[in-house]
Amino acid sequence: MSNIRHILSISGGKDSAALAFHLRDTRPEIDFEYVFFDTGEELPETYDYLKKLERALGIKVEYIHPQKSFEKLLQQYNNFLPSPTERWCTRQLKLDALIDYVKEGVIYNYVGIRADENRTGLIPHRDDFKTVMPFVEDGITLNDVKRILAENEVGLPEYYELVHDKEHNITYNRTRSGCYFCFFMRQIEWVWLLEKHPDKYWKASAFEKDGFTWIRDMSLEAFAKPANITRVKESYKKYEEYKKNHKVKNGTMMEEMDFLNRHDIDLNDFEDDQFCSMCAL
Ligand code: SF4
Incomplete structure (x- = not known):
């Protein structure tokens, strides 16, 4: 060689x-x-x-x-x-x-x-x-x-294939390779994991011990409760609508933060991806 x-x-x-x-x-x-x-x-x-x-x-x-x-x-x-x-x-x-x-x-x-x-x-x-x-x-x-x-x-x-949720009138998917439990995932991707690969979701959940959780301040067990899944989907829908109506690039950060706050959208769900070349390309 x-x-x-x-x-x-x-x-x-x-x-x-x-x-x-x-x-x-x-x-x-x-x-x-x-x-x-x-x-x-x-x-x-x-x-x-x-x-x-x-x-x-x-x-x-x-x-x-x-x-x-x-x-x-x-x-x-x-x-x-x-x-x-x-x-x-x-x-x-x-x-x-x-x-x-x-x-x-x-x-x-x-x-x-x-x-x-x-x-x-x-x-x-x-x-x-x-x-x-x-x-x-x-x-x-x-x-x-x-x-x-x-x-x-x-x-x-x-995993890019879109899931259509008629009840909430949204589509979503997973947008990354890498570990199924990656902490960089958006919350809607945790929902995707729960729905598409419940075995992997609960395996990830079993790794949460001693108060350490994948999602900030919430265990995956709590995250999976129907009321929470609905919250995430509604939040996702509001943000998608916002993106459709506003060119995010052209809006100022202040405008966007204001919108997210006023509409009770979880900011954690929309942080920019911070993936690296080892994991997600
Ligand atoms: S950063 Fe990379 S190695 Fe770490 S959980 Fe995410 S995909 Fe896996």
Whole structure:
């Protein structure tokens, strides 16, 4: 094996999937290694999508497992669940696994950050580790990603499929790859998980111990109560209507906060995603 290695981590999300096709078409001279960091806490849709990509690209994706399972790590952290501020999960389940996997050589790590977004990633700061962002270099945006996936007949991962709730007149979906319990999820995505994968929802619930919860100040057991689900759906509906009627980009932050406060919409549900390149691309 050459001392230089080109690694593309496929997350089961749309951007890394499109990146694999884009690299095949634009850098055919490079011999890529395709890897997937399998935390063991993934959705079945993610595994299905990986299989689909392997078939469409004619590649083999290497599944990389962390040295310790999430459950073991949680015990080690005394049931202290990971959170946006204490994000031990990505480091332990993915970043360390990547460093273990590559061990030697100069690594070119390809990530699917697009030209139209401003994301950061948990990227190892080492001289032998170079991060490459082909979508940024080539000006590839969200529309291009969708086009690439459509042209290659793989489409989006199945969790993007919209759920139609007639009673509340709303549609929603999951919009991210990564662990099914990821604390970056919006509350409507927890509802999605409860409805689509109740087994995973209650597994996530069982990880809540000693007062540590995935959602701020509320256990998943309390979250699942019908009155609360209705609250989340109504809140989501109000915000979607607001977005339709206001170009959020053009509105000032003050206007938006004012609207959310006046309409009793839970701000926690609409925080900007803060995903990183290890988990969600
Ligand atoms: S997907 Fe979320 S919970 Fe899973 S490792 Fe990444 S940040 Fe942590």
